[in-house]
Amino acid sequence: MTEICLSAKDLVMRFGGLTAIDTVSWTLHKDEILGIIGPNGAGKTTIFNVVSGLYTPTSGEINFKGTVINGYAPHVIAKMGIKRTFQQSRLFDNISVLDNVLVGMATLSKGILFKSILARKRLASELSEDIDKCLEILSHFSPFLAENPYRRAGDLVPGERRKLEICRALASDPDVLLLDEPAAGMDPNESAELMEDILKIRELRKGIGIILIEHDMAVVQKTADYNIVLSYGKEIARGTFLEVSSNPLVQEAYLGSEAENA
Amino acid sequence: MESSNLGKNARFSLKRGLTPALLLVIIALVYAIVAYENWAVVLLCLAAGAGLFFAYSRVPAVKALITESMRTDKVLLLVTGILAALVIPLTLRTQPYVIHILIIALISIILALGLNFQVGSTGIPNLGYAAFYGVGAYTSALLSTKLGLSFWISIIAAGCISALFGWLVGLPTLKTRSYHMALVSIAFGLVTYIMLNNMGFTGGPNGIKNIPAPEIFGWSLFSSIRLFGNTYPIQVNFYYFVLIFAILAFVVSRFIFNSKVGLYFNAVREDEIAAKCSGVNTSKMKLLAFAVGAFLAGIAGSLYAHYIGYISPENFNMNTSLQILGMVIMGGMDNIVGVGIGAFILSVAPEKFRSLADFRMLATGLIILLMLIFRPSGIVKQQIRVYAGKIFGKENALKGDNHD
Numbered sequence: 001m002t003e004i005c006l007s008a009k010d011l012v013m014r015f016g017g018l019t020a021i022d023t024v025s026w027t028l029h030k031d032e033i034l035g036i037i038g039p040n041g042a043g044k045t046t047i048f049n050v051v052s053g054l055y056t057p058t059s060g061e062i063n064f065k066g067t068v069i070n071g072y073a074p075h076v077i078a079k080m081g082i083k084r085t086f087q088q089s090r091l092f093d094n095i096s097v098l099d100n101v102l103v104g105m106a107t108l109s110k111g112i113l114f115k116s117i118l119a120r121k122r123l124a125s126e127l128s129e130d131i132d133k134c135l136e137i138l139s140h141f142s143p144f145l146a147e148n149p150y151r152r153a154g155d156l157v158p159g160e161r162r163k164l165e166i167c168r169a170l171a172s173d174p175d176v177l178l179l180d181e182p183a184a185g186m187d188p189n190e191s192a193e194l195m196e197d198i199l200k201i202r203e204l205r206k207g208i209g210i211i212l213i214e215h216d217m218a219v220v221q222k223t224a225d226y227n228i229v230l231s232y233g234k235e236i237a238r239g240t241f242l243e244v245s246s247n248p249l250v251q252e253a254y255l256g257s258e259a260e261n262a
Numbered sequence: 263m264e265s266s267n268l269g270k271n272a273r274f275s276l277k278r279g280l281t282p283a284l285l286l287v288i289i290a291l292v293y294a295i296v297a298y299e300n301w302a303v304v305l306l307c308l309a310a311g312a313g314l315f316f317a318y319s320r321v322p323a324v325k326a327l328i329t330e331s332m333r334t335d336k337v338l339l340l341v342t343g344i345l346a347a348l349v350i351p352l353t354l355r356t357q358p359y360v361i362h363i364l365i366i367a368l369i370s371i372i373l374a375l376g377l378n379f380q381v382g383s384t385g386i387p388n389l390g391y392a393a394f395y396g397v398g399a400y401t402s403a404l405l406s407t408k409l410g411l412s413f414w415i416s417i418i419a420a421g422c423i424s425a426l427f428g429w430l431v432g433l434p435t436l437k438t439r440s441y442h443m444a445l446v447s448i449a450f451g452l453v454t455y456i457m458l459n460n461m462g463f464t465g466g467p468n469g470i471k472n473i474p475a476p477e478i479f480g481w482s483l484f485s486s487i488r489l490f491g492n493t494y495p496i497q498v499n500f501y502y503f504v505l506i507f508a509i510l511a512f513v514v515s516r517f518i519f520n521s522k523v524g525l526y527f528n529a530v531r532e533d534e535i536a537a538k539c540s541g542v543n544t545s546k547m548k549l550l551a552f553a554v555g556a557f558l559a560g561i562a563g564s565l566y567a568h569y570i571g572y573i574s575p576e577n578f579n580m581n582t583s584l585q586i587l588g589m590v591i592m593g594g595m596d597n598i599v600g601v602g603i604g605a606f607i608l609s610v611a612p613e614k615f616r617s618l619a620d621f622r623m624l625a626t627g628l629i630i631l632l633m634l635i636f637r638p639s640g641i642v643k644q645q646i647r648v649y650a651g652k653i654f655g656k657e658n659a660l661k662g663d664n665h666d
Contacts, residue, residue, distance in 0.1 A: 052539050078541035086539075092532035095525070096646045102522070103529040107541030112522045113550065117514060123521060124650075131649060150646050172541060 002029045005209040006051070006082070006176045011060035013043070013050055013233075020046040022233040023060070028176065028209040031202060035224030035241070036213045039253055042230040044213045045087060048178050051211075052084045053077040065175070079107040083169035084178035087213075089161045091168075093154030097145050100153050100164055101134035104171030137167045140204060141197055159190045166197065176209045177201065183216040195222045217245070229253070281331040282342040288314070289346045296610055297360050304614070344509075351501045352494070361497035365569060367609040368501075368508040369562050374589040374605035375515045375598065376558030381587065382595035382644075383524060384551040385531030386435070387444040390451020391586050393431070394556035396458060396578030398424040398563025403470045403573055404463065413476035413568055420564035421557045428556025432549040439534075451583050458575040469574025473567050476503065500569050507565060511558055515598050518554065525647070527551055528596070592633050594640025603641050 006028040013021040020043045028034050036044050049055045051062055053074035061068045069077055083104075092100050108130075115123040139146035142163045145156075153164060162182055169177055179198070183191040198219075202208060214220045220227065221241045229237040229244050231253040237244045244250050291307045298304055317324050332339065354360050373395060380386040402420035405411045411419075435446045458464050465471075475484040483499045518524055529537040530544050530551075538544050567573045585608065593604020611629050615622035633641065 054535065054539070073543075074535075074538035075541050075543045078539055083541075084539050086536065090533045090536040092529050092536065094532055094644065095528050098649075099525055099528070099647055102525060103537065103540050103542060106522075106526060106529075106537075109522055112526075113518070115521070117517050120517065127522070127649065150648060152646060168540060 002031060004028070005030050005065060005207075006211075007063045008047075008051070009061050009063070011047070011050065011062065012058045013046055013055060014058045020233050021050065021057075024228070024230065024233070024235050025060075026228055026238075028211060030175075030207045030209055032226065033198065033202065033210045033212055033224050035220040035227040036211060036230065037215075037217075037220055037227055037244070038230035038236075041232070042253075043233040044230060045180055046233075047230075048084055048180050048211075048213065051077075051178060052082060075107075078172070078174075081172075081175035082178065083172065083174040083176070085162075085165045085169055085180055085182060087180045087184060089158075089165045091153040091156075091161055091164060093152070095153060096150045097138070097153055097156070097164055098131065098134055098149035100168050101137060101171050102130060104168035105130055105134070107172045134167075134171060137170055138164075140200065141167055158185060159193070162186075162194065163197065166201070170201065170205065173205065174208065176211070179210060179212045179214075181213050181215060183214060183219045186216075188218075191216055191219055195219055198223045217241075221245075279335075279338075281328060281335050282338045284314075284328070285339060285342050286346065289343075289350075293350060295614070296363060297354060297357060347505060348502075351498045355492055355494055355498075358495035358497045361495065361501050363610055363613045365497060365501050365504050366613075367606045368504045369566050369569075370586070370589060370605040370609035371508050371602045372511045372558055372562040372565070373586050374593065374601045375511050376555040376562070377586050378590050378596065378598065378601045379515070379518070379527065379551045379555045379558075381590050382597070382601065383519065383527035383531065384548060386447075386548060386551060387440065388447045388552075388555070388583075389444050389580075389587065390431075390447040390449070390454070390583055391555070391559060392578040392580070392582035393451045393454035394424050394428055394559035395563045395566075395582065395586075396454055396575070397427045397556075398560025399567040399573050399578065400458060400464055400470070400563075401560065402564035403473045403567040406474055406568070407470060407472065408463075413474070413564075417476075417561060417564040417568075421560040424560025424563065425553040425557035428552040428559075429549050431556075432552035435552075436545050436548060448580070451580055455575055455579050458578065464575075467575060469572060469576075470567075471572050473571045473573070475571070476568050504565055504569070507561060511561065512598065512602065515558075519598055520647070523547075523550070531596075588630055592630055592640060594637075594642040594644060596644045597640065597642045600640050600642030607641075 004027050007026065009025050010023045011021055011025065012019065012023055022043075024043075024047065026034060036047065038044055046055070050057045053069070053072050053076070056071040061070055063069070064077075064080060064082060067080070069080065072080075092103060109126075112123075135146055135149060138149065142160060145151075145160060145164060145167070153161070156164060166179070166182070182198070183194050186194060195218075198210065198212065201210065212220065212224055224241065227238060227241055227244050228235055229247070229250050231249075236249045236253060237247040239247075288311070291311050294307045295304050295311075318328060319325065351361050351364070373391070376394070377388060377391045380388045380391070398420040401423045402413075402416040405416040405419055406413060431447070431450050435443050438446055459467050475482050477483070483503060484496050486496050487494045487499065526537070526542045526547050529540065529542050530547050534544050563578075566577070586605075589605040589608045590601050591604075592608060593602065594600025607629070608626065611626050612622055615625040618625055637643075
């Protein structure tokens, strides 16, 4: 069995009377892709918000490389090595493609104010290295972005936006990558390309663990090694895609029960 | 073969001198507008300036030529600008009031550069910026009048205390966003104004009088220089003095803007949550923007206090805050050159309209309105950062530049 990189135990997230996540647990191993699926409102994105530090879980614990990271600030969690993308890709629209990826490397830079005024030579050489690294990442996922690094991020088409977001998240070489519905709004060709990209991440970054939230069943089927199915915040099934897709509870959650349909 | 080569060279050299020559023309026009009282001259120069401006913004060929020339002639352009800035006050020996306007413009540039870090780069709507300006001015004035400290200690203390104040103001705004943040900043501006008005040691509404002039190695800036048999007004001394600070402020702002600090400021402005999840400590960046902006305001406040020699709370009210905000928005948010130009125009314009008496703010308002109609994103727009030595074909860089 490979090493565990991120695990959650009995995670609960409540907003007032609403329980968005109800005692969910999982373990993510290195080089593994974990799929989280479930109908709308099942609490999938809430899980990401909790793991990335935007929400503090009501109870339960998230364990990352031996540290319980509940309640850590998002930038600290990012620095530790957990990066994410967003459902509606949240790029920095008014800055360039290159700058977006450079911000993704924020966790690696130190003492920038001091250097910006008093150690400008060192800063310039560091920046130059960083830019080369950004361009390399971009070239793996999209030759177009690598050739147009000064394009305004807000002018990109949705497919390129998604790729840029993945590049931004990968820029700091994270140990865990959280992908929030990367195939949302994509046509079959684009999602096929996306599947390749996701598998490519695993090839390029040895030892990375990926959690994938997805609606597009084809994407989950092709990429995820293991799946958890959520419905109303509760786990209703887990296993390989074949196992969960044949589970009657899962079918009921997606299609409704026979009694309701009748 | 040879002749075509020659032709190319000639064209090349024509391009080389183009922007510095243009800059001289613009400086001459601005000089005439600022220095001449005759309205016919002023209007003529304004019309010429507007003509140049429209040629630049409406004829693509002219724009391309100037952009190209600006890229190759950076050093020459800078030298021309600085030389002009150095020579101009010497020609205004008999018009100290015009030099006074220029000094106020320079101080405004420092102020606007500071506010730009908050409003332009980081997207913090600060409507109480004059409070930082006031804290700097009062700190410096009190230290030098009550404790008798030298100007140099006072101005550094003014910058630092103002930065500390900015940091403190920043803390409660961390929890707020957009309109709420603007409200918090207004509240702080008002609180500071009221405190300055009501506390004993600040002199209340009477302010502080007799603030001593700065001294350089025992030589007071209030003593006029005699050069080649001409006596120059003391404003000339101050002009050069403030010019040094303005250039320093500009250089430091540029350093910060071009570094990753500036980039992370932008990330906070664009999308705070995405910035956080990318690993940017957004609270720290916002506090830094407050502190850096307030530091510059403190320096500007100290310069103002020691130049005018008298300050009162009225100099630092809401009106001042809005005026500086106008400079940043009109000049071009997040563009240091644009902000400088905006600050210059909006500090000179009210002085030029002094003859209109009560209507002068109306005229200033009209200028802002016209600018916002013709250049809605500021005189010089926010640019895509292009890194030195990292050019990927000219088309790409240009595509990034122009976004109408």
